[in-house]
Amino acid sequence: MTKKLRLIVLCPHFEPDMAPTGVVMTRIVHELAARGHQLHVVTSLPWYRKHQVEAGWSGALWRVEKTTWGSITRVQPFAGRTKSNLIRRAVGFVLFSYFVGLRALFAGGFWRRVDGVLAMSPPLTLGLIGWHTKLFRGGKLVFNIQDVFPDAAIETGAITNKRVIAAASWLERVSYKHSDSVVLLSDDLANNVQRKLDQKFHRRVKVIPNFVDTQAIMPMSRMTSYRRELGIDESLVVMYAGNVGFSQSLELLIETARAIPNVVVLINGEGAARKSLEMAAQGLVNVKFGDYQDVSRLSEVLATGDLHVVPLRRGLGSVSVPSKTYSILAAARPICAAIDLDTEVPRILAASNAGVCVEPDNSQAFVSAISALIADRKTLEEMGLRGRKWVEGHASPQSVAQRYEALYTR
Numbered sequence: 001m002t003k004k005l006r007l008i009v010l011c012p013h014f015e016p017d018m019a020p021t022g023v024v025m026t027r028i029v030h031e032l033a034a035r036g037h038q039l040h041v042v043t044s045l046p047w048y049r050k051h052q053v054e055a056g057w058s059g060a061l062w063r064v065e066k067t068t069w070g071s072i073t074r075v076q077p078f079a080g081r082t083k084s085n086l087i088r089r090a091v092g093f094v095l096f097s098y099f100v101g102l103r104a105l106f107a108g109g110f111w112r113r114v115d116g117v118l119a120m121s122p123p124l125t126l127g128l129i130g131w132h133t134k135l136f137r138g139g140k141l142v143f144n145i146q147d148v149f150p151d152a153a154i155e156t157g158a159i160t161n162k163r164v165i166a167a168a169s170w171l172e173r174v175s176y177k178h179s180d181s182v183v184l185l186s187d188d189l190a191n192n193v194q195r196k197l198d199q200k201f202h203r204r205v206k207v208i209p210n211f212v213d214t215q216a217i218m219p220m221s222r223m224t225s226y227r228r229e230l231g232i233d234e235s236l237v238v239m240y241a242g243n244v245g246f247s248q249s250l251e252l253l254i255e256t257a258r259a260i261p262n263v264v265v266l267i268n269g270e271g272a273a274r275k276s277l278e279m280a281a282q283g284l285v286n287v288k289f290g291d292y293q294d295v296s297r298l299s300e301v302l303a304t305g306d307l308h309v310v311p312l313r314r315g316l317g318s319v320s321v322p323s324k325t326y327s328i329l330a331a332a333r334p335i336c337a338a339i340d341l342d343t344e345v346p347r348i349l350a351a352s353n354a355g356v357c358v359e360p361d362n363s364q365a366f367v368s369a370i371s372a373l374i375a376d377r378k379t380l381e382e383m384g385l386r387g388r389k390w391v392e393g394h395a396s397p398q399s400v401a402q403r404y405e406a407l408y409t410r
Contacts, residue, residue: 003115005037005408008107008137010100010130011120014043014072018295020242020323021146022048024210025120031401033069040070040107040114042100044077049292051079051270062103073107075099097125104133116140116180116408124149124168127175134178142407143179148192148319155315156247169196177201181407183208185321186344192318208404211397212326219332219388220303227304230288235264236374238336239305242324244271249311252338254280255363256370257287263374264288266305302331307373307380310337310345314360317343326395329354329387334380336373338366351394354387 009029013022022043029039045057053076057063062075076099078092105111116139119130127143134141150168153159159168176182176197182205184190194202223234238260240253250273257265267277268290281287293301302308308328312320317340325345328335335355337345346357356373358365373380 002035002405003409005032005115005405006108006113007032007037007039007116007118007139007408008104008114008133009039009041009043009118009120010104010126010133011041011043011118012077012096012123012126013046013048014041014074016295017044017046017048018292018298019048020327021120023213023295024146024323025144027211027213027397028118028401028404029069031397032405035401035405037405038070038108041072042104042107043072043074044096045074047077047079049270053077053079062099071108073103075103093123093125097123097129100126101129101132104129105136111136113138116142118142118144118404120144120146121175122147122149124171124175127179128171131175131178140180140408141178142181142183142404143175144183145189145193146185146320146323148184148189151192151319152247152316155319156313158246173197176204179204181206183404183407185209188318188343189321206407208400209395210321210323210326211395211400212330212391213397214330214388214392214395216298217302217327217330218299219384220299222303222306224300224304226290226293226297226300230266230290230304232264232266232288232304235262235286236306236377237264237266237304238307238309238370238374239266239268239302240309240311241268241301241305241328242322244269244274244277246273247313247316247320248273249313249338249361250277251280252311252361252363252366253277253309254284254287256367257281257284259367260371260374261286263370266290268292268301268304298327299331302328302333305333306377307370308333308335309370310335310339311366312337312339312345312360314340316340317345317360321345326391329384329391332384332388334373334383334387336366336369338362348390352387352390354383354390 011025013019015026046054065072078095337357349355
């Protein structure tokens with residue numbers, strides 16, 4: 001019989017915050033709780049949707065909620081009004097991490113011993129906080145890496161200062177070395193991390209892919225209420241859903257709208273690049289923008305798109321695996337990806353036969369691929385159904401939770 005664990009979970013988002021990483025960690029926690037474990041989550045107050053603390057949650061540095069499986073402590077995220085101010089974001093991450101570390105000492109009982117700590121990055125600073133928590137509370141530290149930082153920021157040019165890069169790289173290595181296990185989403189990310197560590201640390205690096213909840217995300221008819229709310233008729237919709245940032249190469253969608261005027265291009269989400277994309281789309285009547293919706297509408301939102309796109313700038317495919325890939329396939333929708341070819345997303349699409357991939361940042365190749373895919377709607381539907389079948393057999397949240405459990409019990 002598996003030992004019942006007491007774990008502290010440190011993460012940037014948790015339900016009802018609908019950030020993709022929040023959805024992932026929420027389900028991992030619930031699956032571990034269903035296996036009889038006690039968990040105490042330390043996270044942020046909900047803020048992802050509008051980049052500010054949501055109504056009804058403000059007015060306190062932290063809040064503590066009791067649950068049937070433990071507790072949730074939510075602290076002030078210190079979020080700026082925009083993602084484009086990197087200095088402000090860095091200060092916010094440091095302040096947020098400080099209060100997470102402080103409250104982690106009290107979660108589930110002041111300094112009471114636990115069996116382990118599960119910390120999620122980004123932000124990278126939670127790795128150091130995880131180590132700090134382990135020192136005071138005991139147990140093993142498992143560090144979950146969703147995006148390899150600072151590599152992604154360096155590749156996009158978001159960080160260019162050599163001192164900042166050196167400091168971030170030092171923090172990255174220290175966090176890895178003080179973790180009992182470092183969990184990556186793919187072999188590409190794992191290889192990236194191992195190259196930065198001495199051979200003796202390589203055994204700590206594990207690959208556990210993200211999952212998708214195929215009960216929460218179900219296939220639906222394309223003629224959704226959300227489509228009507230956006231004023232979209234029966235036209236074929238090419239959709240991007242997620243963070244509207246500068247690493248996503250979303251200008252490819254503007255080029256698609258110009259080249260294929262008989263489709264509707266829907267960019268659904270918010271982020272630092274949205275204003276510039278709205279300006280670039282001026283005069284294009286076939287470009288629509290949508291805002292984040294409540295997670296309860298995720299199936300409906302994803303069903304609105306007939307074809308989804310997963311673009312990522314060159315060099316980022318080996319340091320990031322967009323979790324939206326699994327959600328799109330669960331919604332039975334095909335994917336056109338523009339991402340480094342020898343990385344995880346192209347391998348998923350090849351294995352599932354549910355989409356195509358072209359090289360990143362190549363608008364001609366991207367538009368050509370979109371044109372070829374939308375020429376045959378029956379094939380699009382068949383690709384979507386194959387994607388749904390694939391995730392049902394390869395991305396179970398139950399199996400993922402069991403693998404995390406094993407990291408503490410072996």
